[in-house]
Amino acid sequence: MELPVISNAPAEKSGGCSASGCGSAPEALAHLPEDIRRKVQDHPCYSEEAHHHFARMHVAVAPACNIQCHYCNRKYDCANESRPGVVSELLDPEQAVRKVLAVAAAIPQMSVLGIAGPGDALANPRRTFATFRALAEKAPDLKLCLSTNGLMLPQYVDEIARHNIDHVTITINCLDAEIGARIYPWIYWQNCRLRGVEAARILIGQQQKGLEMLAARGILVKVNSVLIPGVNDAHLPEVSRTVKAKGAFLHNVMPLIAEAGHGTWYGLTGQRSPSAAELQALQDACAGDMAMMRHCRQCRADAVGLLGEDRGAEFTLDRIDAMDIDYAAAMARREEVRAALLGRLAAARTPAVTEAVTAAARPVLMAVAAKNGVVGEHFGHAREFLVYEASPAGVRFIGHRQAARYCGGADRCGDGDAAPESILERTIAALAGCEAVLCAKVGIEPWGRLEAAGIAPNGEHALEPIEDAVRAVYAEMAAAGKLAQAAAERKVA
Amino acid sequence: MTLQITEVCVNCWACVDVCPNEAIYADRPHLLIDDAKCTECLGDHAEPQCAAICPIECAIVGELGDPLNPPGSLTGIPPATLAELGLLAAGGR
Structure with a gap:
């Protein structure tokens, strides 16, 4: 397959930045039970602290989507693009597995493999689960995760649990179908294309049901929301409260990306993106209710490496074919690196005390x-x-x-x-x-x-x-x- | 009686998975519908499944080249705006 496609779900995972400890990291997740903290300590998309050191990759095995979002243009294809959903090379499951094993051998900090599109992971169930099944066998140390718009989630929760996928990201932009109708023009549901408020109501219902079912099975759920000024901004604190009550452990509010050149409905109708200050204010407003994620880089559905960097170009299929890889040695090497990094992180956690500053000083x-x-x-x-x-x-x-x-x-x-x-x-x-x-x-x-x-x-x-x-x-x-x-x-x- | 896929197809495979007749196959530069297998979903579904899930306007057309999802019908972007930006698909084959 050779697909230059685009996707729907605002990505969640993201790419490498550069610091050693993004400040609030340890505290942001401090309220979580010990077993959850252990699960996310080396997950770059969930732990601010981990994202400086551990790498992730997405494999683009899921081209189809079953909904349309107004911030997505499925036609867009550009090598210079870094939006979620954009990929350069679509892979079949067998190619994806080869790529993952090659990357995990070359980048021993790799801890996570995700399927995030370029369409929707669960709109491509055969390709998605075939990839997970093979990887669970060949690289059992990698954490598997997927991201979805949630429409087909209730139907696949059991299969997600069976494949030992312990992290799922659901993109939830609203709870109110009237607002949803301004974000989602249509969904494909039970063999029909549905539109408007009715479509949004079904999508929202499936998302909430899927979230509850995952939480009941102990699978970690992160919720992504796209902040769309004038559409769902005032509504997102309620989304945050609700998803927390239903068991999501982390909320990631991301800025809308809308430019006319992207050819999206929002881009072409003049819908503006939020400013950095607006995003921060909203994240702060939601923070009273639950842990907020602030280090998301909204990466591509074929991103490779640390959050904020993308080494995908080093691992095209032709290049992978030319590599000579000792898979067992690579896995052992990953374990060494992981242990060393976790040790370093634990040692580096220092209390944030600011001396010589009076309590009245402004931030x-x-x-x-x-x-x-x-x-x-x-x-x-x-x-x-x-x-x-x-x-x-x-x-x-x-x-x-x-x-x-x-x-x-x-x-x-x-x-x-x-x-x-x-x-x-x-x-x-x-x-x-x-x-x-x-x-x-x-x-x-x-x-x-x-x-x-x-x-x-x-x-x-x-x-x-x-x-x-x-x-x-x-x-x-x-x-x-x-x-x-x-x-x-x-x-x- | 069969449907066709036009050059505006982005190869997202959504139609492949929902076709009840397995009539859609990979080809270059884009997916194609096998005339011998396509029934336009008559007897299986109320609407042709490829057209019901396809995200691209004008990518699925009928025998006469008439788009099942005409410009503006999926994205809500007015055809005039699409035309202005040179994004309007040709429609037929």
């Missing part, structure tokens, strides 16, 4: 150009920035901002010559709200532009662990009297 957002858990990236090389909030209570991870994100549509596709000027402008705009940016180095030109934008460039903490560096900069700001000013006044001052 400050800082962006970090991170690599492998330290302030390790050059400003100009960073593809994304991690955003941390420093406050008298400590340092917590807030989210990530893309330096120069998705491709700008067909007219600009593949064009590597965008003016550096405009890239810098876009990056600075992406850092809105941050008062400092920590990186290994910054050039003179961006330095001046950052300062002019009220974002202090800082290269003093190169190669220091992220949270230590953020804490130190916060203390420096306190010592300089900058924390007494209100954030709004600081530019003028």
Whole structure:
């Protein structure tokens, strides 16, 4: 099969960033029972802490979908795209298994294999479960997970349990069918295409039933929601409360990605995406109810590697065929790496205490150009920035901002010559709200532009662990009297 | 009496799995319907299954090239907007 397709489900798993501990990670999941924490400690999509170190991959064996979402365009195919659902190479189950084994041999940090599309995992049950069945036999150490829109979930819960799949992600954008009708134009249900509120009601009912059934079987459920301003934003805190009550252990609110160039209904009708501040505010509003995930990179359905990176191009089928792999040795190597990483993580957990800062100091957002858990990236090389909030209570991870994100549509596709000027402008705009940016180095030109934008460039903490560096900069700001000013006044001052 | 798949097909395989006659097969550049097997689902379902699940407007057409899912019918994007953006499918074969 050679399919360039696109998908529906906003991906959940995602790709590699760069820090050592995204701040809040251990606390965010601290309320969970010990057995669940053990299950997710090496899962990059569920544990903020793990995502800096453990890798995942998605295999694109599930091209078909049984619903349409207004944020998805099944026709879109672009090598420069990194949205969920976009893939370059569709695989049959046998090819997928070969690819997984090759990747898991080359990347011993790999702990998770997921099926997330490019359509819906459970709209392709034969291909999905054939892949899981073979992998459970050949690489029993890998955690298996799938993501689904939930329409066919109740029907397949038993089969999911039988294949020892212990993590499932359901995309739930609403509980209210009237809102659903503004997100889902149709579903394929019992041999018919259904539309409108009736279709949304069925989909929502199946999602909720599937969630309850999974929870009853002890299978971990994460819920993904796409934040669509003006459509479901006010409704998502209720979604969060409800899915928590029904047993979901983590809620991942992701920003809508909508641009006219993507050819989606939302993109073409002018529906806007949320700002980083809106996303954060909503995640904070939901956080009172349950653990929120903030490190999702909305990765592709064929992503490979750490969250935030994609090494898929290294593992095309022709390349895999040329590899000589000792599968048993690879599995033993993964076990060694896993044990070493978990040991390191346990040792590195340090209490977040900020000295020298008075309790009245205001919180400050800082962006970090991170690599492998330290302030390790050059400003100009960073593809994304991690955003941390420093406050008298400590340092917590807030989210990530893309330096120069998705491709700008067909007219600009593949064009590597965008003016550096405009890239810098876009990056600075992406850092809105941050008062400092920590990186290994910054050039003179961006330095001046950052300062002019009220974002202090800082290269003093190169190669220091992220949270230590953020804490130190916060203390420096306190010592300089900058924390007494209100954030709004600081530019003028 | 058979349906056809046009060049706007994105090869998502959704139709392959729901066809009661196993009439759809992989080919390049896109999936095709076997004339000898397609019954347009008469006697099996109220609507042809390939057309009921296909996400792409104008990808499934009848004998005369008439699309079962005409422009705008699945995405809700008005045909005029699609045309403006050069995204409007040809419709027939």
